[in-house]
Amino acid sequence: MTSDAEMQGPPRDRAAGPGVPPAPLVELISIGKHFPGVQALSDVDLTIGTGEIVGVAGENGSGKSTLMKVLAGSYQPDAGTVAIAGEPVAFSSPADALNRGIGLVAQEVQVHADLTVAENLLFGRMPRTRLRTIRWGAARQEAERILAALGLRIAPSVRLGRLPLYQQHLISIAKMLQRRPRVLILDEPTASLPLDQVETLMKALRALRQEGTAVVYITHRLREYFELCDRLVVLRDGAHVADRRVAETNEDELVELMVGRNLSSIFVRPADRVRPDDAGADLALRTSGLAAAGKIGGIDLAVRSGEILGIAGQAGSGRSTLARALFGAIPSKGTVEVGGRPVRLRSPKDAIAAGIGFVPDDRKGQGLVLSASVGENITMASWDQMGRFGFRDFGDESALVRDSFERLRIKAPAATTCVDTLSGGNQQKIVIAKWVARGLRVLILDEPTRGVDVGAKDEIYRLLEGLAARGTAIVVCSSELLELLRLADRIAVMRRGRVVGEQLGEEATEASVTAMAFKGAREPEGTV
């Protein structure tokens, strides 16, 4: 999409002639970055060559994002050198880095939600008339051209805030591409992307590579590293642990490098897990004809005590809507029975009273009160059970918190610590702890390990399996198939707001579930 002549920066960067190995476009040498109480990076090297896609892998808190911010000029390193084509540089700001051809699209969407798609794409360079007014027609055509080149089917005149989050993210990537960076840094671009859009993005990135643009890529879906990248750099606890060509490594080794121990088994079903007997275990949750928000309908599900039911389906298939309807967070029709008794779910409070707990997919927006302490977040759902006449019982509360710290292995300095300062994994444990503390019959989780690192994922899986073993019925809605294949006793697949098929967990495969999710057709094997 861009020619070399259009690239910004001094021409000598492109001096490498044929036969000469390409000079590294950008080098980070022995980078160190210290924050109070944390050595975020120490002695980290990263080399990026022209037309190369480099994956940077590591758990949450391993320093990936900090390193990217150093590379993109958001942070100034305390130690080490940043060099462009062998020449040391110091970026004063992200704008400075961008002017030298290094552009970062961060994890958090940075868009103008109240402006149109076209205005976002052409921000700061809208075509104008001689009177300085905007030529809307020309702007729309230009935006259409940009979108078409990337294979995005989005109308340029739509207000950006009205698009789903993943499209907003794609627009912010497209916007960055307009600056024609020589190094494009993408931090978790696919976190919220549906599968088909991931393909579109990867295609666009491969095209960029063809044109000589270097890409630095970060993702939580390890498989993407192997589908896309040429080389992988692994960070652990702020240090550089490996630099491999993708062809020379594999997913198991990558996980081991990231975590520092062998965890290739995290997506393997534990052998000792026993599926609750169909006849023996009592029915914890049953729905018939459940419908909600005009997005889901005719949902008939049954979950036994001690059973883990997985809900699979593409983005937009109704997984999240189902989870929220089961918790009374949105109004629904149809019947829901808990422990054999019909319940009316007019509000989350009704659901909680019936023994249902809910872990929402948006941890920071809906799961936690970020301004409150760890202790308050853990006890929040149990306040009505503790104390007398509305007065709190501090002894009970702290006992509950201590118990949760132990049972869920929460790593926080103290119960008074602000939850905002904890890692994603620990935050997620606190959202779960809130329900474990209360004690419940049914736990519904929407994307239980989104934005959580591999180690914490494994802990959360074990935690859920432990809860199930003690008799809690668990419903897991997830976009990560591997997660469902590891956890679920049964997997129900949703498509267009309906349950289109169901399989036993041990019989399901990625292929069989995906086939149902896409086609809605029943697979010959294993359909219940």
Added chain:
Amino acid sequence: MSNHQVLEPAAGRVAGGRAAGARQLPRRILESQVGPFIGVGSVLVILLVVEAFVQSNFYEPGNLTNLGRALGVPLVLAAGMTLALLTGGVDLSIGSSLALSGTLYAKLYTGGTPPVPALVICLAFGLIVGFAINGFLIGRLNMSFFVVTLGTLSLFRGIVYLWTNSETISMYEDSLTQKIGNETTLGGHVPIALLIAVATVVAIYLMLRLTTFGRQIYAVGGNREAARLSGVRTDWVIAAVYAITGLCAALAAIMTIGRTASVDPKMGESLELNAAAAVLLGGVSLSGGSGSIWGAVLGVVFLEVLANALALAGTSTSWQLIVTGVILVVAVYLDRLRARANQG
């Protein structure tokens, strides 16, 4: 973890925060527990010291008693306003609500109702109006607190003008309000209004600290959806908070009647802004979920001491208004700084 400290509200950031540098000592102070109080607290101390040298009559018992009497109404209003701000809202109607409750009391009194029942009815009226109008619209119907309380600010004031025919009602005869709003006790130096205000503040502090409802107020202000998904009846919590601001306004009305010995249809005008200024000055966050009532108390004391000192110095009301305005802006700026420090 000692038993009783486990469940304090989040005490700022614990060390290891993400983006503070060694050079940012002021920032670290801003983030700590005393942070919100440091700015206004130190300015207050300076003011008190300067007064000792510049205006010897500031510390005369007569002036201190006057100061105490003047503190009653703003303290009670700020106590209620603190709750509204903690939920992430503001009650702009408290000044008008004060006038409406005051008018009701005056009408009951002049109509022959004995003072004590009239007082009880007046307080209940403030509570119910706050709950049923502001509380219902904001909590239950999810309307914007700003629009709703701006509307009731105008609505209540309009009713007061209609009801009083825009005339002042004399209340010289009523000894109950005189006692509450104007008289002193404990050797004739401590205003009863101040004692009632302190009791109100302590009651609200204990409610925030010791009751589930108090913690729910913080949770709702910090993240309304997360609180709802944890089973907190957010609509009720918010409605109850606006009921309390209404009750506080009614109590402040009784005090005002006692001090001025009359019900003026303009009574309480723009006090909502003073109360909001004091609470923000005391470090309660405009976005809800964090802050303490002691900060609000500090803010009120600061504003009243300042007003008293300016008055003693013979400064005109115009200048008092200007100074208050500047200080409100500074308070909001401090709030921004703190929010930024917290975001890292």
